[in-house]
Amino acid sequence: MAPFWERFPEVAACETRVVMLPYAKGGMPADTYGFLELYCDEPTCDCRRVLLQVRTEAEPNTILATINYGWESVAFYTRWMHGDRKLAREIRDASLDPLNPQSKWSLLLLNLFQKVVLFDPAYVARLARHYAMFKQGLFKPTSGKGADSPQARANTDTQ
Numbered sequence: 001m002a003p004f005w006e007r008f009p010e011v012a013a014c015e016t017r018v019v020m021l022p023y024a025k026g027g028m029p030a031d032t033y034g035f036l037e038l039y040c041d042e043p044t045c046d047c048r049r050v051l052l053q054v055r056t057e058a059e060p061n062t063i064l065a066t067i068n069y070g071w072e073s074v075a076f077y078t079r080w081m082h083g084d085r086k087l088a089r090e091i092r093d094a095s096l097d098p099l100n101p102q103s104k105w106s107l108l109l110l111n112l113f114q115k116v117v118l119f120d121p122a123y124v125a126r127l128a129r130h131y132a133m134f135k136q137g138l139f140k141p142t143s144g145k146g147a148d149s150p151q152a153r154a155n156t157d158t159q
Contacts, residue, residue: 001051004037004130007137012037015130017123019112028108032057033064035117037127039134046135047080048072049091050127051100054109065109066100071124094118 005012017035024030038051049070053063070077070091077088094114096106117123 001038002041002134004039004134007134008130011130011133015126017117019117026108028105028112033109033112034060035067035113037130039131041134041138043138048076048128048131050131051097052113053100054113062103063101064103065106066097066102067094067110067113068097069094069113069118069127071128
C-alpha cells in the first residue's frame, strides 16, 4: 500500500476527508482527524479497497487507526478473498486492519468512520475515483509514444 498524497499531493490537499471534533465526545479528544488514503501499488492487483490512516492535526506523525475499507459488493470481495464471506463483509463494512498501527482510539475512530463518514455517497465515490487514478498511474504504456515504446526509443536514439 502506498500513500495517495505522495502521488497526487494537490488532489489529496483538497479531497482528504477531515472530521473536526470541536469538543471531546465519547472519549475522543477535541481535534481535527484526517483520513489519509493508501492504495495498493501492485499493478496486477484489483482489490478495490483503501487503507485509511487516521491522524490528527495536533500529532500528524502519529497513526491513531488504520481502517481497511472496500466500496464494492460483498460478493466482489468474497470472490477476491477466495470464498471467505466473513472477511469480505469486514472489508465492505470497514474494519481495523490487523497488520497496521492502531491506538486506544481505534475502535472509536472506526465507529466514527462507519456511522458518519461512510454516509456520504460522494465520499465513497471519491475513494473509488482516487483508487482508479492511483492504479492508472501504475501501468506503463507498451505501445504508441510511451517511454518504453519502439517509437520513443527511436526518437531518443536520433536526438
